[in-house]
Amino acid sequence: MSANRLLWPLAALAALIVLNVVVTPSFLELRFQDGHLFGSTVDILRNGAPTLLIALGMTLVIATRGIDLSVGAIAAIAAAVACTHIASGGDAITAMLLALGLSALLGVWNGFLVTVVGIQPIIATLVLMIAGRGLAMLLTEGQIITVSDDLYSQVGAGFLVLPIAILISLAALAGVALLTRRTALGMLIEAVGVNPEASRLAGVRSRTIVWTVYVFIAVCSGVAGLMISSNVNSADANNIGLWIEMDAILAVVIGGTSLAGGRYSLVGTLIGALVIQTLTTTVYTIGVPPNVTLVFKAVVVIAVCLLQSPRSAALLRRPARAEEVAAR
């Protein structure tokens, strides 16, 4: 079943890559440049890393029947904290730890609103989505803070053969996969998503689990914010992580995880995030006019979602069977 669901996103990814190769034959070319790989595919991996990381956290949050809209704002805050600290003479390690500490704290706040106060996740995280960007702007005084710190710029723009950013995201993905698929944690998360009350009565600490996933996604968002900001060596509180919550949710949905909670697919999320970033790069490479960019993206996304839906899958299967029968 899950393999089937991943078929269409994979097909979309393949189709986009083929389209790129047709328009730009050198699209898949890779070469070594200053000791690291250089090419369009590497760009896709690096620019897709923040979305992937946030989508990873979002997958777990959605699996518990929640949603987190504040990820973009948390990314902006993390970037603002790190850059203002570095700009005022601090060292990069402390700056990043400060940023991640604050991100975790914001996650605790989101988790508190959802689990203890019992506000619906979409509203609870909307609070921080709106107020958080204001907070980030307050930290940067509305200015773009530019930093030049070699260590800091490694996070988003550095390479260990492959971009460091994607290595971080893939490591997080592998870690989460091990932790949730090799232990019972994944099942417990799904149980909370299917029925929080029943799983609580069955002895699952649903509150702790839900709270933890909100802290986890906040830390993911913080790291993503550091990646985005270090990639361009600056913190732009107005724009860092803007709309990234939408991309992350979309990646999760394309990956076949249901917004109703319960079963989730980490591989699906990885494919979803890659589809979204490849789509963006495709727009730039094949030269889609800027004024129809959004329409182009929407058409691709809606095509994937329609093909993926159970009903259209059934429709596609039926005529195929009929042909088979006719052929006999």
Added chain:
Amino acid sequence: MLRTITAAVGAVLLSTLAACGGGDGAAAPGGAAQGDDRITMGFSQVGAESGWRTANTKSIQEAAAAAGVELKFSDAQQKQENQIKAIRSFIQQKVDVIAFSPVVETGWDTVLLEAKRADIPVILTDRAIDSEDTSLYKTFLGSDFVEEGRKAGQWVVDNTQGAVTVVELQGTTGAAPAIDRKTGFEEVIAARPDIKIVATQSGDFTRSGGKQVMEAFLKSTPDIDVVYAHNDDMGLGAIEAIKAAGKKPGTDIKIVTVDAVKDGMTALANGEINFIVECNPLLGEQLMDLAAKVVAGEEVPARVVTEETTFTPEQAKAVLPERQY
């Protein structure tokens, strides 16, 4: 819509700092004041959404203080209704002149008619309004984005020879500066058919956007000669992409941008950007001059362009130490 909310809340938080200033001041004389009286000006700003806007606000406040104009400053937090409210309250307080940067282009006729009936002249700054009745305001002071595009295009025409491949990093799709800067640039380079814009995409006026688009251009378009970015930030993003591709920004690929904010000027002084066309937020002094003339009943032109210049690396080095924004 969420973006508007986000921006508005940000503005609220910021404006709590700014809102402390001002105060009521003395009751202003009604109608057009005479030259010997202090001018009272009501100014409604869009918000505090960018460094450019902050510099713009500061310039107006400082110029007012220097010119002895009593300034009633109001921050609209990106909302038209706040701005209309502010203008109504300026009318009630009988200020001598109202100036504002409209948040949006339309929907101003009613409130400006009220100002006209109260005999208070109105000056638009930075952004225009879309109204058939041009008698509703005395003048519009602001940048000419088309001219900025022309200046950038002229530099490319003057400083390149032979066939030139240009890639363009556009601003936010549909924004007036993006449309006009593109138009002006294309208009001028049309004189040289060997200059071609081979790729153009929106980088949303941000560094990340500029970097991502430039990365893709570097792979899809061989031998780029010139990058034309609609603002400094996208140009700064492009610099990073060019460096990552193992090329030298400013030498292997020439970069022309618009704005002249401090970070852009620093890159220009370092030779990573070749030419910057200024988009000047410091229109305070010009605004105070115009206000004095309007209040005194003198004729002013219906369109006043902000004094704007261009910068080469040498000029950037000279002015960088005292660059305010």
